[in-house]
Amino acid sequence: MACLPVPYPDELLYSVIARYSVYAGITSPKQLLDEVFQNRKIIASVAFQGHLSQISAHYQGNADLTPNKLLQGHTLFPLYSPFVHPNIAAQAKHELLTDCRHSAEVQLGKAASKVKSPHYLRYCPLCVGAQVKQYGEAFWARRWQLPGLSVCAEHGMYLIRTPVLISEVHRHQFIALSPHVLLHSSALRTTKKIALLAAYAQQLLNLPERRIHSLQWSCFYYQLAKQLGFVRGKRVEHNLIANLVLGYWGVHTLASFSLNINRADENNWLRCLFRKHRKSFSYLQHLVVWQAFYEQQLELAKILFEVSQLPQSHYDDVPAHIEPVIVDQIRRTEWQHVVAKFGVKGARSQGFAGLYIWLYRHDKQWLMQFNQGSVRPSIAKISKVDWPSRDKKYVKQLILLMNKVETQLYSGRHTVTWLVTHANIPLSQIKHLEKLPLCKLFFEKYCESIEEYQCRRIALACIDFLKKHEQLKAWRIERVAGLSKERTRPIVSQLLGYAVKYEAS
Template structure:
């Protein structure tokens, strides 16, 4: 596509594609997708678009607008990239260059995040006037559409417009027009509190770089809480942390952001100070960093500090330096005597749990080795049932059922399940290994499918003995189909003079 528009600074790629449709007079969304991507199934995505390789190929290489450059300068990907592991960051970058059907939103945690995604496009009227004066046209700006942003950095509050981000025509790219209608404001936040917007702008300005690991984020917050005098020994005092955060952020503001603070054990604030097992939202990071570092911080400095975090090396087995060695030997002997006599689980349940806990904290490698050597099962054998007597009684029932049906030809297939059902013991099929006599009877006397098919044919032949039946009618009266007929059944029919 010749003369494809170059994105303006901080413009969404969604907006660039929409402007392309305006420049070339394309009113059909499908035709625009054909021209730009060569694919009519592209979904118009505002925050984390895909198929960026197709867009980067619209520009000459001299502009340097590669797929990675477009991702970091013209999408909301920088808001999530520093907080996910490096392998996932690279995978998402690769997925955004091609077709992935929403996988990027799942991988970055956007789909399951506590943070509410915006429903409507937003604008800053003053910025729109400046766009006309400087560029001669309007375009959608990234910072306007970052979840949590309520203000323009250069002007006042942002206004939502009537167009929904996820509109009914999901393939349509909507261009920003000067006549667009705004919705009434809903936010009751204190005016001009732009700490979220400053944090978002700091993230959007970051260049492509490797992401810190979740372990490094865990260590960083552990040290940050220690520096803020929020720890007792190695534990973070949650009440003090909560008080400090609420002194910086009002509960109303946190509720608007979708990240309220509660006393629950699974609340995000409590989990953020523990070992990070998942990535947290940039809004959660901004709230904590603003409360603990004050106003003069930036994500560039914070992420640089996070990358420097290294877990201390530990040696195993670990001995507490303040505990004499004879104490370890005494406790080892006590626990070894217990596990030899009753096993690990019973020793813990018999009032020796404190000894297990002490050894687990101070001598873990030795404890695991000893427990594995003296592992005992606690499962007892069920002796409530005399399986030998039950086997003899069941065999008598099965033989009686067989005798009662000797002269009966028209009956269902006499399988093992049929015999057990007639005996009223169908549930014993799961315990058949404990009933060897009955199992041998069922194996020898049960009717297989071929025998059952032959019996049905014999019943039909006896009922129609006066008439020579054609092959197809014989099968119909017998309730058989050629597709399900066994090889022995076919051989029986051939022996009887029917071609099969």
């Protein structure tokens, strides 16, 4: 069992495992995964390190280092969980705590978020100095890796980017914060507003877990707009809200957060935030709006508690009532003209959404009947591509390629992608194989399975040894072929055994 170091306050689990590799003198990423997880396929995640039950087991029942406490105190999970649907948060949490594969980055919205995560690990030089002075070593802190924010919450300084890339290139490697990744550059102080925003984000990381439904967020933002006088009747004045947010932050600051507000776009993120929530929003989108509304009077714990107590219904505080039927022949005629010109959906996107809303509220029965009778018949799409001719052209290119490479044992595995690429066929054509029957038949016949590709590599190694008049040894053939006992398929191992016995006889 690996003797993992106890995490420091606000330290990422990624950093804890990286420090253990330094203490144990482990230089091989695969060996580190073997010791910590007993699994060489674990991916090193900065934001959401999974398999927390295995990590917690290394602390032998320490009550302060349970899987749930590791999740809340040493990952970025608290930054996302309050703002996604409770069922999604619960599913992601279950996958992170257990020893199964997880898709937390997708489930919690990190992968597709408008607010992008950093591509490189970052640090604050003042924090590093304080860490070395207090603990005798430096480590990766959570507050340095917040999506969209490159500011230290403790010192209000811009973070410095290290050469450590967070990507697929080193996805199994845990890299510690050591002197060789620190850069000799001075940090710059940020503005008071951005420093305050970073402090709020740090505060959010340390709050207890709250499960909040998306309808509760919808109700909260409607009430928030109403309290500040941004609601007229039942309609939210989105332009006034945009004026407030833009006036507080400024266009350039919002652009630095990747939160540009396009007033011409009816579906910009700020408008969607004050509408019914059909998707989750990033923590930074929420904090940017809250700080613009409350500034220094922002109490995150109080806000999350109040939202969690709201009813799970949209605009619950507004009494529901049926609008009286008003027959306005002028509006009916205008709607008939624009629908005849643009269609029902096109009319709403061509600037007549207000007319549609008025008719929906006051003359709904007539509007629905008219729209159903005005649905344009779908026109069958006429293909502009001669697929049979293209099929014959591509299969000829593939046959010419196969004639050249079928005797070349050094070529890569003959997959669909490999063949299409080397035959100079656009990769996009693979999506239309149902229209290319000859190409599809070619791929079914000539594409190599893993077993076939490994057999070809074994044959290549044997030919090389025979040309050099060297004795065939199984371990030498596997090494030259780039195979191992773990990766070699059973049928390939059987072929290797036949080759060694044949040479011996």
